[in-house]
Amino acid sequence: MEPGKLLAAKASEAVKALYGAEVDASLLQIQPTRKEFEGDYTLVVFPLLRTSRKGPEQTAAEIGAWLGENVPEVATTNVVKGFLNIVLSPLYWAEVLADIAATAEFGQLPATGKTVMVEFSSPNTNKPLHLGHIRNNLLGDSVSRLLAAGGNQVIKATLVNDRGVHICKSMLAWKKLFDGKTPESTGIKGDHLVGDCYVAFDKLYKSEVQALVAGGMSEEDAKKEAPSIKEAHEMLVKWEQGDREVRDLWAMMNGWVFAGFDQTYKALGISFDKVYYESQTYLLGKELVQKGLEMGVFTTDPDGSVWCDLTADGLDRKLVLRGDGTSVYITQDLGTAERRFSECHLDSHVYVVGNEQDYHFQVLKLILKKLGFDWSDRIYHLSYGMVELPEGKMKSREGTVVDADDLLEKMYVEAKATSEESGKLDDIPADEKERLYRMIGLGALKYFIIKVDPKKTMLFDPKESIDFNGNTGPFIQYTHARIRSILRKAEETLKLGPEGPGVSPSPKEIRLIRILSAYPGKVAEAVAALSPALVANYAYDLAKEFNQYYHDTRILQEPDEAVRAWRLGLIRTVADVLVKAMGILGIELPDRM
RNA sequence: GGCUCCUUAGCUCAACUGAAUAGAGCACUUGACUACGGAUCAAGAGGUUACAGGUUUGAAUCCUGUAGGAGUCACCA
Numbered sequence: 001m002e003p004g005k006l007l008a009a010k011a012s013e014a015v016k017a018l019y020g021a022e023v024d025a026s027l028l029q030i031q032p033t034r035k036e037f038e039g040d041y042t043l044v045v046f047p048l049l050r051t052s053r054k055g056p057e058q059t060a061a062e063i064g065a066w067l068g069e070n071v072p073e074v075a076t077t078n079v080v081k082g083f084l085n086i087v088l089s090p091l092y093w094a095e096v097l098a099d100i101a102a103t104a105e106f107g108q109l110p111a112t113g114k115t116v117m118v119e120f121s122s123p124n125t126n127k128p129l130h131l132g133h134i135r136n137n138l139l140g141d142s143v144s145r146l147l148a149a150g151g152n153q154v155i156k157a158t159l160v161n162d163r164g165v166h167i168c169k170s171m172l173a174w175k176k177l178f179d180g181k182t183p184e185s186t187g188i189k190g191d192h193l194v195g196d197c198y199v200a201f202d203k204l205y206k207s208e209v210q211a212l213v214a215g216g217m218s219e220e221d222a223k224k225e226a227p228s229i230k231e232a233h234e235m236l237v238k239w240e241q242g243d244r245e246v247r248d249l250w251a252m253m254n255g256w257v258f259a260g261f262d263q264t265y266k267a268l269g270i271s272f273d274k275v276y277y278e279s280q281t282y283l284l285g286k287e288l289v290q291k292g293l294e295m296g297v298f299t300t301d302p303d304g305s306v307w308c309d310l311t312a313d314g315l316d317r318k319l320v321l322r323g324d325g326t327s328v329y330i331t332q333d334l335g336t337a338e339r340r341f342s343e344c345h346l347d348s349h350v351y352v353v354g355n356e357q358d359y360h361f362q363v364l365k366l367i368l369k370k371l372g373f374d375w376s377d378r379i380y381h382l383s384y385g386m387v388e389l390p391e392g393k394m395k396s397r398e399g400t401v402v403d404a405d406d407l408l409e410k411m412y413v414e415a416k417a418t419s420e421e422s423g424k425l426d427d428i429p430a431d432e433k434e435r436l437y438r439m440i441g442l443g444a445l446k447y448f449i450i451k452v453d454p455k456k457t458m459l460f461d462p463k464e465s466i467d468f469n470g471n472t473g474p475f476i477q478y479t480h481a482r483i484r485s486i487l488r489k490a491e492e493t494l495k496l497g498p499e500g501p502g503v504s505p506s507p508k509e510i511r512l513i514r515i516l517s518a519y520p521g522k523v524a525e526a527v528a529a530l531s532p533a534l535v536a537n538y539a540y541d542l543a544k545e546f547n548q549y550y551h552d553t554r555i556l557q558e559p560d561e562a563v564r565a566w567r568l569g570l571i572r573t574v575a576d577v578l579v580k581a582m583g584i585l586g587i588e589l590p591d592r593m
Numbered sequence: 594g595g596c597u598c599c600u601u602a603g604c605u606c607a608a609c610u611g612a613a614u615a616g617a618g619c620a621c622u623u624g625a626c627u628a629c630g631g632a633u634c635a636a637g638a639g640g641u642u643a644c645a646g647g648u649u650u651g652a653a654u655c656c657u658g659u660a661g662g663a664g665u666c667a668c669c670a
Contacts, residue, residue, distance in 0.1 A: 026610060034613065044612055046650065056650085082650085083613060124670080161670070278670090305668065314596080315666090322668045329670050358597060359665050385599085386663080393663090418632065440632090452606065455598080457663070459605070468632055470618035471606080478632045486629050525609065537607065540617080547633060556629040593632080 002517050003088060003096060004030045006073065007041050014066040021051050032514060038078060039085030040514060046082050056082035090504040097513045101573045107519045107580045109151040115345055118144045120352035121158040125257040126166050126198040127396060128191040129264050129404035131387050131460060138449050138586065139384055140352040141270045142532035145584045150527035155344060156273045162254055163279040168235040170194050171249050172228065173201035183256050189263065189405065190256030204228050267408050269442065269586055282327060285335025288371060289321045297370045308367055318363050333364055341375050348378035350530065355383040355455065382530050385457035402462055411441030411466065418468055425592065436590050440474055443587045447473030450585050451536040471540050473587055476578060479543040480589035483575040486555060490568050503566040508549045512570065515542050516577055532585055539581040546574050
């Protein structure tokens with residue numbers, strides 16, 4: 001058991017024995033002792049004063065005395081104001097470490113028997129992935145790993161937005177302006193080529209609108225009457241009718257985009273268990289509209305459009321079906337949610353979607369609830385903040401986006417340069433070096449993104465490269481490589497002993513073990529908050545603590561063989577836990593760098 | 594305008610369910626054993642937690658108001 005949890009339980013017993021009352025677990029606040037005081041953990045006694053009916057100092061002293069007498073793990077205690085500092089015996093700490101080292105699945109929480117779907121990425125086939133998508137992808141991927149560590153069965157899903165007028169715009173531009181160009185003929189990555197088509201359309205469209213306005217038309221009319229937009233709409237109608245030529249063109253261009261996306265996903269180390277396409281799901285949800293009408297949840301307007309009145313819930317009236325019988329965005333989302341819960345037997349569903357859709361998900365959950373689905377409150381919108389540039393929001397049209405592929409390449413180049421400068425990898429094969437450069441560059445990028453609380457808007461300055469020093473991915477990777485290096489040398493010179501008893505850990509070692517022991521609790525906390533950032537910050541704390549310990553403790557040079565073996569066991573455990581924690585973030589740790 | 598979210602060191606970010614003197618990194622200044630890996634470590638400087646009230650033994654955290662910022666309020670997705 002984690003020492004902190006043990007103490008909370010014992011403190012509860014102490015209160016009962018001393019004051020004859022059961023207290024709520026939330027009142028027993030055990031926290032790591034701050035550096036400036038003596039102790040491993042601290043009990044805050046203020047919340048217990050109501051029960052003890054005594055002053056803080058006295059209450060703390062009494063509980064401390066009781067713990068000292070009745071809990072063998074407790075060595076000494078001291079009281080500072082209303083805080084009871086508790087020192088656990090070093091031998092107990094050695095046992096805690098031995099337990100951790102012996103638990104292969106340390107940090108893997110017990111199975112919940114629950115199946116969770118995580119939908120993320122959900123790209124638009126008109127736009128190459130940019131930094132905003134990277135945050136989405138990395139969050140989705142790490143939350144999936146986190147939920148799995150939390151004991152859940154996880155299904156990673158994505159919904160590709162592959163239909164609609166916007167797609168027709170790209171298709172039209174390609175037909176008119178691109179002269180049969182293909183990714184092969186131009187050497188341009190498929191998703192980028194199609195993205196170029198979309199931009200070209202926008203340019204053409206704007207010039208047409210401008211010309212019409214110059215000819216005396218109002219801007220509003222011009223936007224509807226521009227020939228290219230009318231043509232795009234005609235194309236959409238043909239697409240819906242299954243027109244052979246349009247469908248072929250659509251399939252070809254989508255193929256280019258998917259090939260491009262696959263490449264980027266692979267570079268990011270991301271995969272999906274299920275890929276849904278809007279072109280196959282966009283008709284879903286219509287039968288739910290019918291059901292809602294029968295239930296009286298929805299109403300029909302004179303023009304035939306169907307609405308859900310949410311004004312009583314403090315929201316607006318929401319359209320769920322157009323007058324012409326076609327779906328809107330939310331219709332489809334209602335339908336897909338229902339299908340996924342029934343087909344995949346989901347217990348819950350996490351949607352990783354930007355916070356600009358907070359309202360949408362509020363409405364979605366509410367309507368599902370009104371339709372009588374009890375799982376509606378097991379839908380979680382993991383709402384994350386935008387990635388902003390120093391000049392503000394990224395805008396595709398203004399060319400202020402940070403392209404995902406460019407950024408990945410830049411990180412690789414940077415990692416390579418730093419690595420070559422250090423010269424540590426000079427003697428290993430070229431392909432292995434390449435793999436490490438990718439690993440480090442990607443580690444820097446992933447950590448940079450994931451360490452920030454998901455719901456906060458974050459800032460990225462393209463002019464400043466992502467750091468490799470300080471609170472960064474490479475710092476943690478470096479720490480790991482350093483430990484492995486010591487372990488390699490140890491294996492050459494002496495055999496690793498088991499974590500034997502009889503070694504009494506130093507205060508610095510106890511701090512390290514304390515952090516190690518907190519790992520499962522940290523995972524649980526992160527799962528509850530759907531926040532991989534907590535795991536990232538944990539890994540940094542552990543790595544930092546190790547580096548401090550390492551700096552003034554001899555390991556290989558320790559003369560006492562038992563102590564040396566024990567320390568090697570300690571640092572190996574640190575390395576192992578770093579691998580687990582960073583694994584949740586999707587970051588690999590190299591043995592050398 | 595209504596609703597939602599945000600504002601912590603020069604900059605980027607932490608701070609569990611309210612708890613001790615609000616912590617890291619970057620940048621800046623100064624230093625580190627003839628290195629078990631210097632992508633490291635140590636020290637210094639840097640704060641009225643946007644502002645004003647309130648609740649509490651105790652507030653960055655909870656409540657009210659103000660200022661500033663973002664998002665949203667589509668028969669777009």
